[in-house]
Amino acid sequence: xxxxxxxxxxxxxxxxxxxxxxxxxxxxxxxxxxxxxxxxxxxxxxxxxxxxxxxxxxxxxxxxxxxxxxxxxxxxxxxxxxxxxxxxxxxxxxxxxxxxxxxxxxxxxxxxxxxxxxxxxxxxxxxxxxxxxxxxxx
Numbered sequence: 405x406x407x408x409x410x411x412x413x414x415x416x417x418x419x420x421x422x423x424x425x426x427x428x429x430x431x432x433x434x435x436x437x438x439x440x441x442x443x444x445x446x447x448x449x450x451x452x453x454x455x456x457x458x459x460x461x462x463x464x465x466x467x468x469x470x471x472x473x474x475x476x477x478x479x480x481x482x483x484x485x486x487x488x489x490x491x492x493x494x495x496x497x498x499x500x501x502x503x504x505x506x507x508x509x510x511x512x513x514x515x516x517x518x519x520x521x522x523x524x525x526x527x528x529x530x531x532x533x534x535x536x537x538x539x540x541x542x
Contacts (some may be wrong), residue, residue, distance in 0.1 A: 454497060
C-alpha cells in the first residue's frame with residue numbers, strides 16, 4: 405500500500421464525535437432535553453433563573469455551538485463569530501450552584517440521548533472543565 409493510499413484509508417476511517425453520537429438528530433435531542441430538564445427540575449432552579457424566560461434562543465445557540473464543537477458543521481461561528489463563551493456569559497451570575505445545576509442537566513440529557521458510556525465520558529470531561537471555567541462568582 406502506498407503512503408497516499410494509506411492516508412486516504414485513514415481519512416475514511418476518521419469519525420468525529422458528531423458522527424459517532426448520531427449527528428444532527430442527536431445534538432438536537434441533547435440540547436432539547438437539556439433545556440427541558442433545566443426548565444422543570446426543581447434542583448436546577450438557580451441555573452434556570454439566570455436564563456431568559458424563553459429558552460428557545462439559548463437552546464439554538466447551544467445546539468449550534470455543540471454541533472461545531474463535536475466536529476459537525478461550524479454553525480455557531482458562521483452565524484455569531486468566535487464563541488468567546490466566558491465573555492458572553494459574564495453578565496450572568498454563575499456561581500458554584502448554577503454551575504453544578506447546569507452540569508446536572510447536561511449529564512442527565514447526555515445519558516438520555518447519547519448511546520455509549522465511552523462517548524459520554526469523552527464529551528463530559530471537557531464540558532465539565534468548560535462549566536468550571538464559566539463560573540464567575542464564588
